[in-house]
Amino acid sequence: xxxxxxxxxxxxxxLAILRELNILDSPPSDELDRITRIACQVFDIPIALVSLxxxxxxxxxxxxxxxxxxxARDISFCTHAVEADATFVVRDALADARFIKNPLxxxxxxxxxxxxxxxxxxxxxxxxxxxxxxxxxxxxxxxDEGLLDDLATMAEHFFHxxxxxxxxxxxxxARQRTEALYTRIVEQASVGIALLSAxxxxxxxxxxxxxxxxxxxxxxxRMRGMxxxxxxxxxxxxxxxxxFESLIAGKVHSYNLEKRFIxxxxxxxxxxxxxxxxxxxxxxxxxxxxxVSDIDARKKTELKLVELGAQLEAMVIDRTSQLNNAVASxxxxxxxxRQAEMRASSERxxxxxxxxxxxxxxxxxxxxxxxxxxxxxxxxxxGWRADEVxxxxxxxxxxxxxxxxxxxxxFTAAVATQNWSLVGKRIEMTAQRRSGELFPVxxxxxxxxxxxxxxxxxxxxxxxxxxxxxxxxxxxxTRLKTITDNIPALIxxxxxxxxxxxxxxxxxxxxxxETTKIANRHVRHIFGNALYSRAQPYIxxxxxxDEISFEFQSSQQRGSRWFSIHLVPDRQHDSDGAQDRIxxxxxxxxxxxxxxxxxxxxxxxxxxxxxxGLPNRRAxxxxxxxxxxxxxxxxxxxxxxxxxxxxxxxxxxxxGHDVGDALLREFAKLAxxxxxxxxxxxxxxxxxxxxxxxxxxxSGNEPESILQRLRxxxxxxxxxxxxxxxxxxSIGAAVSDGTTDSTSLLRRADQAMYRAKQQGKNQTIIxx
Numbered sequence: 001x002x003x004x005x006x007x008x009x010x011x012x013x014x015l016a017i018l019r020e021l022n023i024l025d026s027p028p029s030d031e032l033d034r035i036t037r038i039a040c041q042v043f044d045i046p047i048a049l050v051s052l053x054x055x056x057x058x059x060x061x062x063x064x065x066x067x068x069x070x071x072a073r074d075i076s077f078c079t080h081a082v083e084a085d086a087t088f089v090v091r092d093a094l095a096d097a098r099f100i101k102n103p104l105x106x107x108x109x110x111x112x113x114x115x116x117x118x119x120x121x122x123x124x125x126x127x128x129x130x131x132x133x134x135x136x137x138x139x140x141x142x143x144d145e146g147l148l149d150d151l152a153t154m155a156e157h158f159f160h161x162x163x164x165x166x167x168x169x170x171x172x173x174a175r176q177r178t179e180a181l182y183t184r185i186v187e188q189a190s191v192g193i194a195l196l197s198a199x200x201x202x203x204x205x206x207x208x209x210x211x212x213x214x215x216x217x218x219x220x221x222r223m224r225g226m227x228x229x230x231x232x233x234x235x236x237x238x239x240x241x242x243x244f245e246s247l248i249a250g251k252v253h254s255y256n257l258e259k260r261f262i263x264x265x266x267x268x269x270x271x272x273x274x275x276x277x278x279x280x281x282x283x284x285x286x287x288x289x290x291x292v293s294d295i296d297a298r299k300k301t302e303l304k305l306v307e308l309g310a311q312l313e314a315m316v317i318d319r320t321s322q323l324n325n326a327v328a329s330x331x332x333x334x335x336x337x338r339q340a341e342m343r344a345s346s347e348r349x350x351x352x353x354x355x356x357x358x359x360x361x362x363x364x365x366x367x368x369x370x371x372x373x374x375x376x377x378x379x380x381x382x383g384w385r386a387d388e389v390x391x392x393x394x395x396x397x398x399x400x401x402x403x404x405x406x407x408x409x410x411f412t413a414a415v416a417t418q419n420w421s422l423v424g425k426r427i428e429m430t431a432q433r434r435s436g437e438l439f440p441v442x443x444x445x446x447x448x449x450x451x452x453x454x455x456x457x458x459x460x461x462x463x464x465x466x467x468x469x470x471x472x473x474x475x476x477x478t479r480l481k482t483i484t485d486n487i488p489a490l491i492x493x494x495x496x497x498x499x500x501x502x503x504x505x506x507x508x509x510x511x512x513x514e515t516t517k518i519a520n521r522h523v524r525h526i527f528g529n530a531l532y533s534r535a536q537p538y539i540x541x542x543x544x545x546d547e548i549s550f551e552f553q554s555s556q557q558r559g560s561r562w563f564s565i566h567l568v569p570d571r572q573h574d575s576d577g578a579q580d581r582i583x584x585x586x587x588x589x590x591x592x593x594x595x596x597x598x599x600x601x602x603x604x605x606x607x608x609x610x611x612x613g614l615p616n617r618r619a620x621x622x623x624x625x626x627x628x629x630x631x632x633x634x635x636x637x638x639x640x641x642x643x644x645x646x647x648x649x650x651x652x653x654x655x656g657h658d659v660g661d662a663l664l665r666e667f668a669k670l671a672x673x674x675x676x677x678x679x680x681x682x683x684x685x686x687x688x689x690x691x692x693x694x695x696x697x698x699s700g701n702e703p704e705s706i707l708q709r710l711r712x713x714x715x716x717x718x719x720x721x722x723x724x725x726x727x728x729x730s731i732g733a734a735v736s737d738g739t740t741d742s743t744s745l746l747r748r749a750d751q752a753m754y755r756a757k758q759q760g761k762n763q764t765i766i767x768x
Contacts (some may be wrong), residue, residue: 013125014082015055021162024052024059025200027589031158031602032062035553038605039151040064041146047109047133050119050155050309053126063129066109075102079114080131087145088129090114092137101758109525113138117152119219122163130155134289157598168590171487185455188661189467190214192292193473196228197273197285200650206287215294217264217269221572221580232269233260244275247288253277256426258295277642291466298459298534301358349700361460365394367453369408381441381462383434400432415454420447424459431460439464490563496543496582498523498536510561527554537564542567542585551592562596563590567761609683611661612668620682620690624742628691632738637696642732642749643671646761648687655723662720667727675714676704690749695736703733707764728762729752735766 018024032050039048047065058078059070077099081088093099093111104111116131130152192212197204204227213220216231232240236259260268272295278287322712335698361381364373371394374386382398389397399407399456421666423445433442437494442461447454472592484491484504490511493502500518508515513526523539524532531554541548547567569583607619615623624640631638645667652660664687671689672681680692693706710731718725732752736745748767 012124014053014127014430017121017125017127018052020166024054029062029158030157031685034602035151035155042147042610043132044133045132049131050128051126051131053078053082073102077114078116078129078131081131082118084118084127087115087117087148088379089140091140110135112136113142115148117148119152119156119159122160154598157594161595168489169244175483194290196288196290213293216261231262233262236260247275247277248286270296298360303357353604362393363460364455364457366455369393369395369411374456398431400430400438423447425584440467473477494523495584498539538567542569543582545582561591562593563589564592573635612665612683614668615682617684621742624678624692627694628738628742635738637735638692639696639733639735640745640749641691641693642753643689644730644753646728646730651725659720659723663725670713670716674710703735703766707731707733711764730756730761731764732756733766
């Protein structure tokens with residue numbers, strides 16, 4: 001039962017992977033076709049297939065020696081092979097009860113021998129097979145199984161590359177969605193947000209959001225790169241610089257202050273600024289986040305209150321002066337007193353109306369902590385009506401229970417000592433609504449004296465939205481960093497000076513460089529002068545606005561690695577959407593070393609003889625054509641040597657194919673050792689070998705001396721298995737100065753070799 005469930009699970013996984021790869025019924029692959037052709041040549045069989053097992057059919061992604069593109073799954077041999085843990089072998093289908101009546105055995109393609117090795121995905125799920133088929137029964141040795149396994153591994157690399165590419169694409173789409181979300185959050189924030197540099201104490205804005213630009217009325221692109229001192233109101237600049245210098249020096253982690261900025265229209269704007277150090281374990285240069293709230297309306301109200309207070313004080317002074325100077329005229333004094341009282345009452349009412357309509361909650365309490373004034377904003381903020389709270393203990397209504405005792409103790413001590421240390425400071429704390437909900441507020445205290453008793457007033461601003469925005473930004477930044485750190489690729493951002501401004505942790509894995517030594521450093525310092533000089537033209541193309549991809553080889557601690565690098569320019573736009581400049585480039589680099597190594601192995605297999613390791617006919621003809629062109633251009637001579645192993649067929653028939661193969665390998669080694677290191681030796685076919693000997697002198701017997709050394713090397717007795725074999729070779733040579741084509745030259749050397757055969761073998765003939 002468990003085995004059936006396991007097979008069902010594998011079936012579902014396989015079909016899911018095939019759907020994800022979208023490979024069924026796709027065009028042929030040159031890479032896989034090359035593998036099936038090599039399989040036919042290596043095993044000397046008529047049919048080799050790369051099959052993928054669908055739900056009701058087996059479809060051939062590559063086929064050599066078979067015309068049909070697919071067969072029904074219920075009669076396929078590959079269904080058995082894909083469920084096997086190792087290579088599935090049927091040496092004689094007519095002797096196997098499972099296949100004796102199979103239509104593929106009794107009819108075309110008349111399968112007698114079958115060997116199939118499962119092809120597995122990156123997760124180990126079998127998705128198909130590499131199989132070889134013969135129309136006659138045959139044995140299958142462990143050596144054969146190893147060869148088939150090597151070819152299957154090459155085929156698996158093709159499917160693994162497809163899977164890796166699709167994973168990278170999914171990761172890229174996820175990263176783009178996260179980046180877009182983060183950008184929307186920052187750009188749609190109602191407060192101003194800016195990223196400051198600490199390279200100088202004047203605080204340069206590296207990035208600002210649209211809300212900040214709108215608040216001050218400057219174009220967004222102009223604000224980037226500005227220093228806050230440029231548009232800070234002159235009277236506020238010294239305090240601002242002192243606070244920022246303390247932050248840079250590490251004396252404080254953050255600071256808050258109220259100041260004025262000069263808007264683009266020249267008018268001052270009161271703002272509340274909160275600046276804190278940006279915590280970034282990967283950055284060596286300190287950066288700071290500035291959050292700016294528009295408090296211009298509130299400050300104007302406060303300034304109006306100060307002005308009204310000054311007016312009241314002036315009135316009192318004036319009244320006192322009038323009393324001292326008008327003792328003789330009680331009637332005039334009484335009249336002036338009544339007028340002053342009326343004006344004072346009017347000002348108090350005006351002050352009360354101003355406070356009542358303030359956007360921040362305003363609460364006034366006496367020395368006992370009893371509420372004396374509670375404006376409409378306080379009603380909206382805390383949920384209590386003014387008539388419900390006047391005369392009640394402020395702590396019982398708005399201070400959380402867990403903090404109430406500490407609050408009452410501090411309040412009582414301040415009243416007793418008249419030491420109001422928090423007056424004039426902006427304080428963040430937790431408050432409580434009527435519903436019991438706790439929420440963050442920002443509070444500013446003031447203390448006045450009335451009839452010998454202190455009155456404590458507080459402006460309270462609900463900062464819940466600001467805190468939520470700050471948390472959302474922190475979470476988005478953390479999520480983006482986590483995603484990029486877990487993508488198996490190098491992800492980075494270079495500014496227009498080729499400085500690393502962002503990188504994921506995979507840089508340390510791929511490059512062996514600590515991440516703390518990458519941030520804010522030039523690309524040259526990370527990759528070195530040699531690699532940088534090769535990559536710099538591509539980087540400059542991206543910084544010029546071109547999206548570009550290229551492949552790059554680098555020597556790292558893990559050895560030589562190949563990377564596929566994609567650069568995308570970072571186009572900065574002004575407020576109306578028009579392109580302004582290229583600010584930098586995004587980089588994605590993936591390791592393609594395994595793919596490159598697979599390609600190298602395939603190129604080697606296509607140009608070299610599998611048995612002896614020597615170059616094959618194709619490689620020899622290409623080399624000969626190059627030598628002919630070079631000799632013709634330089635006026636030099638060369639020779640083509642044709643070597644045929646004497647009596648090889650008789651030895652092969654008498655001693656067997658294994659001894660014959662071993663003899664060819666040993667003969668190839670002797671032939672290669674008999675030439676100079678600069679000479680090119682190849683196996684043409686069967687027991688025929690050829691060589692190109694370049695740079696022969698215009699006169700002399702250099703060909704004869706080379707052939708003499710070769711004959712001495714080939715004059716040997718070999719012990720192969722238990723057989724002592726005496727070898728000899730018939731050799732033909734043709735000398736040329738490059739005026740003869742390769743076909744004619746090879747024919748001359750071949751004819752010379754046959755004349756050597758006719759003269760009794762073990763002879764050497766040179767065709768001039």
